[in-house]
Amino acid sequence: MKRNERVKPAGLGIRIGVVFFIALGMLVLAAYIVIARNVQSMLTDYTLQLLQSMAEQGVTTVEYELRAGRNEIEELADSFFGQGEKKITVPSDESHPDIMRMSYITENQGAASDGRRHNILERADIVKAFSGESSIYGPYFNEDNEYVICYSAPVIQDGKIVGVLSMEKDGYYFCALIESIQFMSTGESYIINAEGTDIAVSNQEHIEWVNERYNAKRVLETENDPVTRSIMELEQKGLNGETGIGTYHWNDGLCYLAYAPIPSVDWVMLAGVREEELAAMTQSALYASITKSPVFNVCILIFLMLTGINIYWIVSSFKKTIAINTRLNTIANYDTLTGTLNRNSFHATLDALSNGQYRSLACIYIDANGLHEINNHLGHQAGDNMLKTVVEVLWRVFSSEDVYRIGGDEFVVFCQNQSEQEINGKCEKARKDLKEQNYDISIGIEWRDSNFNIKTMVNLAEESMKIDKQRYYQANGRERQIRVLDQKLEKMVREKQDADAFLSILASEFKGVYFVDLGNDTIRHLFIPGYFEKMLKESGDVFSKALTLYAKRNVTSRFRQEFLKFCDLGFVERQLDEEAGPELVYQKTDGEWMKLQILKFNTYNKNCRETLWIFTNTA
Incomplete structure (x- = not known):
């Protein structure tokens, strides 16, 4: 009888312990679900900001290429003298490997570098060039079914427009240009023109969108497809000059689509990703933490250990969340090549400075001279090294918190509460330090101690930089740059000669x-x-x-x-x-x-x- 009386309390205690353990497990599970949802929501917001930043980075990349094409055709037009039917000479492959064809057009006749005879006098870029402005046309499929983009500029002699020089490049190059603008495995990006036609895709598996001139508006004229309509509405927002993120349903799943206009040509950059990719990323840290949890035994000691493990797990999860958030913030706000602040940070700083208070403010606009020549002569790795060196010098002279890379070879520095003499001295020191490393920069400065209109200051500093850059090239800056590059090339050639002799054997x-x-x-x-x-x-x-x-x-x-x-x-x-x-x-x-x-x-x-x-x- 006494033995049974001892067994009953023991069994009751076991049952109570089991029930209490199950209740605690349910409580921990409920707490995990709530925390996981909050963390996942927060990570999703940061990830979508990253997706938008990727689209805007794509805009910057495309704008830089378009501006480089304009500059290239304008330089060629400035140095070109058309003489009737003479054959157009294409620049050498070493300096211009991407040019497919050059054409010279007058009001009466035209000639192409490959002898082609097509009447392109009425083409929009040619008409605009005859009015005195350089212009871009395409990408489009020309009369020979080549996918090309055209850059055209007027040829001026004695103050008069005597013809137009037109340069055709591979239109598929824009596909390669945005190939890296995609999020994880299923994400991709694409570009549409002002008519809504696909002109570039990051995924080569969808190159038929370009080849078949896919246009959502035209598809909707023949069939009322809800998915196509949703995509077309988001594309239209970009064509209207808006920047943002929208959603649509495709293949039984939700997709996010970021859009950003490319203003110089009325194109739109779009970057998309499926919801499953976002969920996979945001759940990975929490899932990894769970799988490392130990198997629990029903006893008081392990029960207490389990409680401590759960507390540790929650703290670790939050630490991982903070680390992920920090990484996302770095990707969104810092330049991946140089490590300095990027264009997103630059725009955020413009807003902050507009509402800030300071005794004086200086905006310094900087351009790295000769980047194009370095890329052509020594390769893009040498060009990257130049940009990294420029940033290192600017950090040393100013501060890493004040230097922004806003374009391919353009930087902006903001300095608060410093005299105009201090700013001028620092700029000259940066110029001198870089010149010692065989690099040159053009600088524009706008310093004020009142009337702080930030955007106006940036524009004025940029104009000053352009004047300084013009001064540099007028003083044979390009020839000096080429001499330095040739010296480096000569060294490389000498090093290569031994290898050539060995390999010939x-x-x-x-x-x-x-x-x-x-x-x-x-x-x-x-x-x-x-x-x-x-x-x-x-x-x-x-x-x-x-x-x-x-x-x-x-x-x-x-x-x-x-x-x-x-x-x-x-x-x-x-x-x-x-x-x-x-x-x-x-x-x-x-x-x-x-x-x-x-x-x-x-x-x-x-x-x-x-x-x-x-x-x-x-x-």
Whole structure:
């Protein structure tokens, strides 16, 4: 009897403990659900801000390319003298590899660099150029079904417009330009023109949107599709000059679409992502924390340990959330190349300064002279190094919190409560420090101690910079820049001569040796056969495209599919990141057996993805 009396309280205690443990588990689960929803909502908001920032970054990239094209045709027009039917001379491949065709048009006749004869006198950009303004037309499919974008500028002699010089470039280049403007795996971006027609896509799987001239408005004229209508309404907002994010339903899922106008040409940049991608990212941190929780036993000690673990988990989750938020803020507000504040931060600072109070304010507008020449002569890595050096000097002279990169080669610095003499002295020091490293900058300064209209100050500083830049080039700044670049090139050539001599001895075994940058799909070759050099030229010096042509024309069908994997530089990059040295033995259509080896170059890292590709004869 006494034994049964002892068992009953013990059983009751166990039952109470089980019930209490279940109740606590339900309470913890409810707390997790509430916290997870709040955290996910907060992360979703930050992620959507990042999506909008990506669209705006795409606008900046496209605007920079359009402005570079305008400047290029204006410079060519300034140095061009049309003489009747004479043949147009295309600039050399080294300085202008992306120009497909040049045309010179007068009111009575026209001539093209490739001898083509088409009447383009009535084309909108030609008409505008005859009125005295440079203009952009396209991208569009011309009379030869080539997808091109045209830049046109008037040719002026003795103060009169005597003709128009027009330059045609590959219109598909804008697809490559926005290829990186996409969010995770299912996101992508695209550009529409003023008529709402797709003119560029980031995902090559959807290139038919461009080739078939997809236009949501025209689709709705023949069929009333709700999804197309939702997309068209968001595109129309961008065409109306609005910037924002909207949603639409597609394939039984919700999609977010950010839109931002490209004002100089009335285009719109759009970037989209599916809701599942957002959910996957925002839930990952919380899910990882849960999966690391221990298995609990029903006892008092483990019960207390479980309570402590749950408290620790909640604190850790919040710390991870803060870390993610900090990372998102960095991506949205800092330039990925130089690490300085970006255009988004610049606009936020404009608003803050408009409401701020200070004794004096200086706006310093800076342009890196010769970036275009450095990119053409030494490659984009050298151009990136120049921009990084400019930022390092500006940080040292001013402050990292006051320097903004607002364009490809343009920077703005704000200085508060400093005298005009101090500002001038710092600017001259920055100019001097950069000149010692063989770099030049143009500077415009607007200093005030009253009447602080921030936007006006920025505009005036920019105008002063342009005057300083004009002064620089009038004083043979371009020739000086070219001399410095030529000295660097001469050193590179000397270093390359020994390699060329060595490879010429081994030419019978080595069929091709190339340095390939996986980041920007560019190539530097030590040893290249003539047929592959022609393929490179045919593909516009894009290595992956030339390699695809090689696979289709020179590799037997038995090995072609395997070889095409190596044309995907993302596949190669993943292989190298896994410490695997990708290689392939294959047979050419002429019966020759070859071996391809891919090695990391000695400077290979996350910022410089340069690799060595070696093709050898295995016979």
